[in-house]
Amino acid sequence: MAEATVGSMLDSAKEFETVLVDFLRDLRDRVKNDNTRLLTYYVARHKRHIEAIARMFPPEKLEEIRRIPLKAINSRFISERCFQGTYLASDASARELLDTAIELIDVLLCFYEWLAGQPAQKGADELIDSLINVEEKGLRDLKNLVEKHAF
Amino acid sequence: MLRKEGHEVDICNDTENALECLDKKSPDLVILDVMFPENATGGFDFARKIAQFHKGIPILMLTAVNSHFQLDFSAQDIDQDWMPVTDFMEKPVDFDLMVKTVKQLIDNNSLHTSA
Numbered sequence: 575m576a577e578a579t580v581g582s583m584l585d586s587a588k589e590f591e592t593v594l595v596d597f598l599r600d601l602r603d604r605v606k607n608d609n610t611r612l613l614t615y616y617v618a619r620h621k622r623h624i625e626a627i628a629r630m631f632p633p634e635k636l637e638e639i640r641r642i643p644l645k646a647i648n649s650r651f652i653s654e655r656c657f658q659g660t661y662l663a664s665d666a667s668a669r670e671l672l673d674t675a676i677e678l679i680d681v682l683l684c685f686y687e688w689l690a691g692q693p694a695q696k697g698a699d700e701l702i703d704s705l706i707n708v709e710e711k712g713l714r715d716l717k718n719l720v721e722k723h724a725f
Numbered sequence: 726m727l728r729k730e731g732h733e734v735d736i737c738n739d740t741e742n743a744l745e746c747l748d749k750k751s752p753d754l755v756i757l758d759v760m761f762p763e764n765a766t767g768g769f770d771f772a773r774k775i776a777q778f779h780k781g782i783p784i785l786m787l788t789a790v791n792s793h794f795q796l797d798f799s800a801q802d803i804d805q806d807w808m809p810v811t812d813f814m815e816k817p818v819d820f821d822l823m824v825k826t827v828k829q830l831i832d833n834n835s836l837h838t839s840a
Binding site for chain 1: 764765766769770790794795796798801802804806807808
């Protein structure tokens, strides 16, 4: 089995983001409810998070961080498995999409928290903490929309 | 305002009409609203159509969507896949700034096209 590194785990997270955006694109193109469609555009901005955080680091520093070995592989975090059973019908409401997005982003956040808890990740703290912060904010924003009955 | 600045302006109130207009003319710029009366994401959807069938026409997106839903859409959300627009302006629009932006986008595009 290939050695787990911060980089390989970030690639898994990136794959998760790609699957999330594919899920949203499919929903965007078939959903009938306008507000739900508007929310697909909003949630799709998640795809930028990893790249935006990565850009905060000089390329050589980022490469160094990516090569940091981890003591374990998180085998539960496989995009296919995370999205298993996640489907929204074409008449899905904005609330249904918000609830689904909250669940999915929570899975990603748990993964980052697991990554942050790896004893061998010294040096990657800043990167992982930034990812946690951006996802926590995203989650807070989505929950605010639910609480305020914005849709 | 734009006419006063010497621009020729066509106004279309629905996407069907706008598509026909784009097929007939090749405008230097499209100014789009996000929310259409018949579709809350009409502007985003239409921008993707323009990018697909009329590549190279700059799009200035005007939006009041954030005051309706607090979704913070901005120029940061511009991307070729989801929001292939050239610039974003929040409503209510500062007309002087809009005129300046329109000129800038047209100039940049003609520089880019002639290069």
